[in-house]
Amino acid sequence: MELPPYASLGEKIWHYTYLVLCGLIFFFLIAPILTIIPLSFNAENFFTFTPGMLALDPDAYSLKHYRDFFTNSQWQDAMWNSIKIAPVATLISVGLGTLAAVGLSQSHVPFRRAIMAILISPMIVPLIISAAGMYFFYSRLGMQGTYWGVVLAHAALGIPFVIITVTATLVGFDRSLTRASANLGAGPVRTFFKVQMPLILPGVISGGLFAFITSFDEVVVVLFVGSAGQKTLPWQMFIGLREQISPTILAVATILVTISILLLTGVELLRRRSEKMRGMSPG
Amino acid sequence: MLVLDTRSEQAFVEFDRVQKSYDGETLVVKDLNLAIGKGEFLTMLGPSGSGKTTCLMMLAGFETATHGEIRLDGKEINNIPPHKRGIGMVFQNYALFPHMTVAENLAFPLEVRNIGKSERETKIKRALDMVQMGDFGGRRPAQLSGGQQQRIALARALVFEPELVLMDEPLGALDKQLRETLQFEITRLAHDLGITVVYVTHDQTEALTMSDRVAVFDDGRIQQLAAPDELYERPENSFVAQFIGENNTLEGTVTKLSGDRCIVKLDQTGEHIDALPVNVKKEGDRTLVSIRPERVEFDPQLGPDAHTLDAEVLEFIYMGDVFRTRLRVAGRDDFIVKTRNRADQKRLSPGDRIKIGWLPQDCRALDT
Secondary structure, eight states: OOOOTTOOHHHHHHHHHHHHHHHHHHHHHHHHHHHHHHHTTBSSSOSSOOHHHHTTOGGGBOSHHHHHHHHOHHHHHHHHHHHHHHHHHHHHHHHHHHHHHHHHTSTTSTTHHHHHHHHTHHHHSOHHHHHHHHHHHHHHHTOTTSHHHHHHHHHHHHHHHHHHHHHHHHHTOOHHHHHHHHHTTOOHHHHIIIIIHHHHHHHHHHHHHHHHHHHHHOOHHHHHHOOGGGOOHHHHHHHIIIIIOOTHHHHHHHHHHHHHHHHHHHHHHHHHHHHHHTTTSOO | OHHHHHHHHOOSEEEEEEEEESSSSSEEEEEEEEEEOTTOEEEEEOOTTSSHHHHHHHHHTSSOOSEEEEEETTEEOTTSOGGGTOOEEEOTTOOOOTTSOHHHHHHHHHHHTTOOHHHHHHHHHHHHHHTTOGGGTTSOGGGSOHHHHHHHHHHHHHTTOOSEEEEESTTTTSOHHHHHHHHHHHHHHHHHHTOEEEEEESOHHHHHHHOSEEEEEETTEEEEEEOHHHHHHSOSSHHHHHHSSOOEEEEEEEEEEETTEEEEEETTTOOEEEEEESSOOSTTOEEEEEEOGGGOEESOOOOTTOOOEEEEEEEEEEOSSEEEEEEEETTEEEEEEEEEOOTTOOOOOTTOEEEEEOOGGGEEEEOO
């Protein structure tokens, strides 16, 4: 942002104040996450910076918390549980969410707004209420404390993200393309997979990513709906914080942050590539 | 005309008392009856909201008719979904698939029809050559200009060799010169391939230059269905007269009616003019007479019993090939006369007073 040469004194002052404000907001958002990264390399079992760390003494740093994460069976079980639950929940969210978004984007569907509001309510209702509701609901069905119970609960939480991102991409979708496809002889199924799906894929992928991260980060619902057999990483972190106060959770947090950053970057690169491929034309 | 002969045998496309309503109350299309012959180039022309696009969409299968029957080659198609109709279509905004290359776009209808790879490639090449886009198979639609995209859209609509091709204002987004080139190419292709074309436009020049017959739509009805020259020279009602080409109108009352000749007394000045009765029934009828600007003569020598009108020149516009003169005639100051730029053509100046007249058959007494 360059200041134009004719800027008045007031505008100059505002310009620099604005930059400082931006910096402060950025710091406010990112500082808590950045502090845990050096702390996770702490050689001691503390949650604070030791004098050695502040002096940048190499001996004050170690990988022991990471070692603990990869060797401790409790952490490993939790990790595998998360890996087993999140992708399946994501697939269900993406499938159902995309279908819902495509269906609700058609103008002849009655009560579209009401249906949409109900479908995205898990995002608005406080999580603890959804969790308690799901607990009673799944108990009746005998699914409380089962793998599929947790998967379905997480899928329900992920669906709103998929619906919102896919609906957003569908806004730019040219309806005449589906007409053209039908006119050229393709039935509805072929039209969906060959014409509509490739064009809304960026929205589907980013919705899926949000759904995945939701499931991977979720602790409240899994505490209600899951049992010891479905102890996920966030659950184990919660226990670690409450009962063990082990800095291993800092190492886990760092790993999760890294995975999130990699996923988001990867998807963004994919999205740019596909946009370049399709040129200027709107999705 | 060859077209009319084939039509009398059997219509290829037929609308039989078709009605369409979107809300169950107002009819967008009111009682449409239309027979289109095989190999005919028929244009549906009309202002926006006249029902022409709705008719095309019903033919393509994207809208359903509320009443009536639509037949293709003798078979009723009301209950056939669009993807089983086998009708080609060129869309207003091209509707090329942006995630596919030009060749993939053209391959799409062929893959759907399970046509083998080598045959597919031959057909694609032939279709691209047809629209002079042979070297563009590997490009993506976004890398092409508007005119090129429209050529590809045309090639895609023709590649699977449909017998009927629909076009929905395909040239609307292009500039004038490109439009004229493509108009010519589309008519040439349609003729060479012997396909039947139903073309929708609101551009009357396009309709007149391209079509075998034009159906003029207004208010959900066909106002007139005729060949371009007939439509222009012999409009059947005042809507068609005013919609097609430039037109001067004067209001009056029929005072004498005999055979193919009537006398109209103009409201403003009480002057009398000669006209051809088209849809006036009896003496005393109110009428709107219509005269084409190029059929008006200055200081006419028309014979002893012909009527002339006094006119005052308000404006003289030099347009190169023609002169356009605006006159005050019978109390109206929007009377236009067009004259060819000939060496001996008189150039009038504002303020000149002249007499104007016309042959009675060029002045049509229509409904009001």
